[in-house]
Amino acid sequence: MQSNERMLAVLDLFDLDHPEWRFEDIAARLSCGRSTLYRYIKLLTDAGFLAPAGDSSYRLGPRIIEMDHQIRVTDPLIRRAKPLMSEIIRDEAGICLLCRRYRDRVLCVHEESSTTRFLSNYERGRARPLLRGAASLAILMHFPAHRLSRLFNRMPDEFAGAGLGDTLPDLRARLKAMRQGGWVVTESQVTEGVTGVAAPVFGADGEILASLSITLPETGVPPARLQAVGKRILFCARVVTAASQQGDAEEK
Amino acid sequence: MQSNERMLAVLDLFDLDHPEWRFEDIAARLSCGRSTLYRYIKLLTDAGFLAPAGDSSYRLGPRIIEMDHQIRVTDPLIRRAKPLMSEIIRDEAGICLLCRRYRDRVLCVHEESSTTRFLSNYERGRARPLLRGAASLAILMHFPAHRLSRLFNRMPDEFAGAGLGDTLPDLRARLKAMRQGGWVVTESQVTEGVTGVAAPVFGADGEILASLSITLPETGVPPARLQAVGKRILFCARVVTAASQQGDAEEK
DNA sequence: AACAAAATCCCGCGATATGGGATTATGATG
DNA sequence: CATCATAATCCCATATCGCGGGATTTTGTT
Structure with missing residues (x-):
């Protein structure tokens, strides 16, 4: 299996820092005739995944926009979480995010924002490190043991750098403490000057699937308010989890 | 070239009406071993284009969400139009759309909405018929002659059904009249109870590239107001066109 | 019309894509 | 834990076609 991989490798070249590629550069990078x-x-x-951008250059194409719309409208997880998220940001100024695992990162798959818009550079479609920020930690703290081991052994320095622990037992203890809190609170870990509050969402198989979070546009939030926000986020995350388990059961 | 086409054909199965496919159904549909x-x-x-959905089923995957984000943030046309669109809906309750040609349809690639949200089923990622609605007509009226002929000869009934003319000369005359107006106004052509006002955006090569439009949440809009809205939309569309031509010139 | 660059076509053979059977992995149940 | 059914992966030889550099055509600019 070579040809199909090579073709998909073309699409993998496009990212935020390199949104447009010239023909010769692609050819050189992929060592392609x-x-x-x-x-x-x-x-x-022809399939719409790329679009010509002039001067033998190409950009990602309209089919991707169309397919993303399909996901937005039909994805069961997003559909279940969306009304809850809309309600959350009705009461709290901030940005409500639904994030899921994606490779060794966390990807925001849905976003609801209050009318008081503020700058956050974490938005739908944006992947983030798994080890930083409430939305990520709410997922990490429920990682299955073997997965956690593997990840830790792959990048111990990153775990230490994120303040999560220098050893695997240390890490496990910290994540256990987080789990017992039910939800996670972080300040300025991803974006300066904001507070993140996140809780886990589980799939029908009981494994960690996603996180529901809110980003508040301030730090130094009073503990009582954090408690109230945390409870609300946890409650809604549990509703999504229950809906997923019920939804899957009904489909069988 | 067969294998790569077949693989992409798998992705083409997924649409709004069929967002999830079972393994056997894909196999049957594509006559695949x-x-x-x-x-x-x-x-x-593995590449993220599909995601397992349980029970041997698959849905479109997270890489698509990520790539759509890349488009949203980096596409030159969207970036140029976005600030203008934001300003348009500051003054007018409605939804401002940027749409481009995509196959024989028109695809919404960017959307800005005023805080007074109303139901429109035409949103980012949604493809629409080329022959109905202001956003589409603003593009159609500038179609190159040979392209228009080809399209008309392919589906004359649709043109007649859309009230655009029974013959090609008839059609050309109508589109010419539209062109001379500078912008297009339609009522309830795509969505009931709304008015669409749209103007064309051209590429650096002078060919029709996209349309900028606003959807107002009402019909029977007074002519004076339509005139003012139309002028504003046309002005902004021209700014985007000029920015495209300037942008491309600077890149050379 | 001239010219340069971009894009497409050509072609035969070596690389690999194919698919049905065999085997392994997985999940549910008792 | 054992059993069983189903899902997913592996195997393999052959039929198919993917490859890439040169040739040719198309396109865009002057």
Whole structure:
């Protein structure tokens, strides 16, 4: 299996820092023959995944926009969480996020914002480190043991750097303490000057699936208020979890 | 070239009406061997384009969300139009849309909404018929002659049904009249009870590229107000066009 | 019309994609 | 834990086609 991988590798070149690629640069990066690459690009362009951007350059294409809309409208997790998230930000100025695991990161898959908009650079479609920020930690603290081991052994320095522990037992103890709190609170871990409050959402199989969080546009939030926000977020996360388990049961 | 097409054909199965596919149904639809299809699905899943949804079912995956975000943040057309669109809906209750050609339809690629939210079923990522609605007509009226001929000859009934003309000369005359107005106004053509006002955006090559429009949540809008809105939309569309031409010139 | 660059076509052979059977992994149940 | 059914992966030889550099055509600019 080579050809299909190579074609998908073309799409993998596009990211926030390199949103547009010239033909020759793609060819050089992927060590591809000219004819072969023109063939891949023609296929991807015809399918809408790439779009010509002039001067033998290409950008990601409209089919992606269309497919993202399909996800937004039909994804069961998003549909279950959305009304709760809308209600959350009715009461609290901030941005409510639904995030899920994606590779070794956490991806925001839905966002609801109060009318008081403020700058947050964590929005739908944005992937973030798994080890920082409430939305991520709410997922990490429920990681299955073997997965956690594997991850820790792969990047111990990152765990230490994030203040999560220098050893695996240390890490486990910290995550256990977080779990017992039910929800996570962080300040300025991802975005300066904000407070994150997040709780876990589980899938039908009982494994960690996502997190529901709110980003408040301030730090130094009074404990009583944090408690109230945390309880609300936890409550709503549990509703989503229950809906997922019920929804899956009904589909069988 | 067969294998890559077949793999992309898997992704083409997913739409709003069929957001989730079972393994056997994909296999039956695409007349694919089991091993082959498992291989495709593994590749697409590993790359993030598909996600397992339980019971041998799959949905579109997180990489799409991520790539859509990349488009949203980096696409030059969207970036140029966005501030103008934000300003438009500051003055007018409604939904401002940026739409572009996509196959034989028109796709909404960006949306700005005033705080007074109302139901519109035309949103970012949603493709619409090329022959109905202001956003579409603003593009159609500037279609190059040969393209228009080809399209008309492919579906004359649709043009007649949309009230655009029974013959090609008739159609051309109507589109010419629209062009001379500078912008297009439609009522309830796509969504009941709304008025659409749209103007064309051209690319650096002078060809029609997109349309900028606003959807007002009412019909029977007084002519004077329509005139003012139309002028504003046209002005902003011209700014985007000029910015595109300038932007492309600067990049050379 | 001239020219340069971009994109497409050509072609034969070596690489690999294929698919059905065999095997392994997984999840549910008792 | 054992059993069983189903889902997913592996195997393999052969049929298919993907490859890439040169040739050719198309496109855009002057």
